[in-house]
Amino acid sequence: MMIKVLWAAAAATLSAAPLVAASYRTPVPTTFESRGADRRAIEAVLETYTKAVSTKNQALFETLLLNKAVPFSGIPVAQHAGSTLVDTARYEDFRKGVFDGEPFIQRFQDVHIAQDGELAQVSLVFVNSTAKEQIWGWKTMQLVKVGGQWKIAAEFFTGHE
Template identity: 45%
Template structure:
């Protein structure tokens, strides 16, 4: 009779040890954590889309450099897109109101309605795309033609592919005066 309780105890102990070692080998917390994913390798991109985005950027600088506001407007999703210069390098001043980010009309006035002849170039262009959404990060210089006057900064463009065409859905950029030539 004493043998049965000992076997039962030994059996229960063996099951407990097996259960504990199984739990440590297949810890649910670690089993539920997937392996790290290289997300960018899973983005939907194509060489055709990249070329189309590069053409849009070329049209952008050409329109600014030729003063062609009508062509520039065709690059936008619409004229109410978020489009704003972030002046200087400090925080955006707020008087308890949200900043107005739909400032395309200001850009249009300064670039296309000012009567100034401008030249613009983009540098360090980085394009990221996933399907119908793309982001472009770039540095730019805009100068009054034939002078050293102008500005430089960094732009972030968000693009959407609508009816097979890439359109600017938002643009935010910093701008500072070009250093004086010596």
């Protein structure tokens, strides 16, 4: 009974609130899907990414980064109970695993690219294949356009066997 009274009071308050039409200088886009030359340039970054890690070309890979201090980390799929700290400055761990570890071939699938001006977000599924196994994960990347070039400013990923 009390919940019905509270719900009715909340509904009455909301219906009495005046609706304010938003007026923005720049209208909110109906989609942020990247298109045209920027999308092709971001896709080229992704192609270079898989080429660099699959051929263990660290120098090529690092040309894609805004700098080596960008947030870059694997996120555990199942967090430990009570854990509230996630260290995101882990590029060195990634670098060692990819460029000093066992060779693998990487491919991307289910790629989504959203963009607003000089900021883009990519989400995708990656698959790493070796002679012995395959692993996959979900990856998100933030890219910024600097000097006409798209650079990776952050990357977070999961991993599954």
